[in-house]
Amino acid sequence: MKTCDNNFYNKPFEYIYVEDDCAGYAATTEHILSHFPDATLIPIHHYKDVFNRKNQNATVQRNSRQLILAVCKETWIYPGAPVCQDFGNDNFYYASLMMNCIFDCEYCYLQGMYPSGHLVVFVNIEDCFASLDSLLKEHPVYLCISFDSDLMAFENVTGYIGKWIEYCTSHPDLTVEVRTKSANFGAISHLAAPPNLILAWTLTPDYVTHNFEHKVPGLDARISAACLAIQHGYKVRLCFDPILHFPDFKSVYSDFFKYVFDHISPHSIKDVSFGEFRVSCDYIKKMRKLRPASLVLQYPYDTSTGVATYDADLSKTLTDYIYQEISLYVPSDKIYIWKGDNTND
Amino acid sequence: MIVILTALRFEATPFIKHYSLKRDSSYKRNELYRNNDNSILLLVTRSGKLPSAISLTEFLTTYKLTPYDHLINVGICGTSATDNIGSVYLCNRILDHDTAKYYYPDMLYSHNFSEAGIETFSVPVNESMTTKESLVDMESSALFVAGSTFLSPHQMHFLKIPSDMLEPDKVSKNDVNTLILDSVPIVTEWIDHLVSLSNAETSAYGFPTSLFPEEQKLFDTISESLRLSVTMKEQLLQLFIYHKLIHGDLSDIDFCPPIGNVTNQKRKILFEDLRQQFLQ
The missing domain is CATH 3.40.50.1580 (Nucleoside phosphorylase domain)
Structure with missing residues (x-):
């Protein structure tokens, strides 16, 4: 037992809850567990017995996050949500291979979506590929696989992006986007880049990282990872999302875009997207309760449409300004804006 | 405890x-x-x-x-x-x-x-x-x-x-x-x-999202004099919380109850003015 109160919490993943059915997927389960040789393993019947417990406090749990290994027996592939950017793609879907993210961003909708701060990894990724095989027989698919987590950040443990790269190579009708804030590109740098896999880095100004993103790599680390991915032939997308309003936002974002495009050539990227802060009203109620002192969450957003976001005037000011700034570096046909109706300007 | x-x-x-x-x-x-x-x-x-x-x-x-x-x-x-x-x-x-x-x-x-x-x-x-x-x-x-x-x-x-x-x-x-x-x-x-x-x-x-007695009094005064709807009261409470987070208290908020009838249109204008004051 440690004596310092700040260290009284267990380290992350000192406990791993393992669903009984994971025994049927021994290779992946054992691969993941091999990264945590000192963890206490607690057998469970169903991941929801831990993940969906009543009254969990994700804010406190984030001090000592635990891992739950489970078998997904339900739907793998979901239609993309209206609050997500489809980049002009038809047949926009997302898949949840993991639930929750090792990073801790105050504005993240996952806090409102999930009842727990712990992470779930589904070990039966082959079943996800089987679901996708069926869907791909019907039509091409644009699939985001890292919305409800950050797969890149956990790649050393799961190896899942590596498996997706392999799957993409043999399924040209599929386009996969891997959204990340991680600097962990090194985990997949040895793998040949398939043309239908997009690595999408979410970049935020230092002001936002410093104030609202915890345990997240800084801007320079993310930029370096994105540059390295470009050098290795990967298609890279930059996502400036969420755009937040704060004092001096104009100068902060102006300096930020200059810095980003001084370091990443606009010609080397596939495209960019941006979108203002938006979270469903149900989620923000939960998020505000979990983080009562968070400035970004306690801002009095307009909730009249069922989505908490800036009011129409401020939204227009933000969107126009950010678009104008990005346009200084990136041609307009490469800029995607989330406006609530998924239009591309 | x-x-x-x-x-x-x-x-x-x-x-x-x-x-x-x-x-x-x-x-x-x-x-x-x-x-x-x-x-x-x-x-x-x-x-x-x-x-x-x-x-x-x-x-x-x-x-x-x-x-x-x-x-x-x-x-x-x-x-x-x-x-x-x-x-x-x-x-x-x-x-x-x-x-x-x-x-x-x-x-x-x-x-x-x-x-x-x-x-x-x-x-x-x-x-x-x-x-x-x-x-x-x-x-x-x-x-x-x-x-x-x-x-x-x-x-x-x-x-x-x-x-x-x-x-x-x-x-x-x-x-x-x-x-x-x-x-x-x-x-x-x-x-x-x-x-x-x-x-x-x-x-x-333990940041208090509930209101202290004097803050509650101000909240009630605004709500009653502007005849705020339930939704507007929720918005006002959020403005109170946000302003307290930024400034520590509500001492700089200046509210004078309007005299006479408050029509729906006037209420909307007054509430927006107040909103801008809270967001300062």
């Missing part, structure tokens, strides 16, 4: 002495003890699933705990393994024997105890009965279920000291007293850490 729960009075005695707890005579149905600064309370719940759940429920409806307060159930239990006797176990899963349902306290805090699962029965467990977990008792699952209505799973901890090999009739009060007394140093060291953490987190994260 830390609340120690014991099923029996003689399990409680060593902790009452250690923390110099005083009986709260105003609390009638169960024995409740507290220290001078109310950082540690002890409730004797009585033994058995139903009595302990009822006692805890009554306590938690009387005392509103914060997310940084903790319940610690300490007591003796049975075990199926000889070498467990006398050690202190922190339970990482709880099986309710009657329903076959498992419950999982959050294991967020470091400790020096052994760990095990525990199975809660409605009747005393003897050698002829089949058990699935290495420890057995008569309260844990009931306390967890009752506590879960009010608290988060990280706030409930179950410390058990095995006293017998499923031979409860062979355990005397003296045996129990000795076992509990021996466990007091290691248990109280852990409790003291939790007290420190609870105090630190309460002051660090």
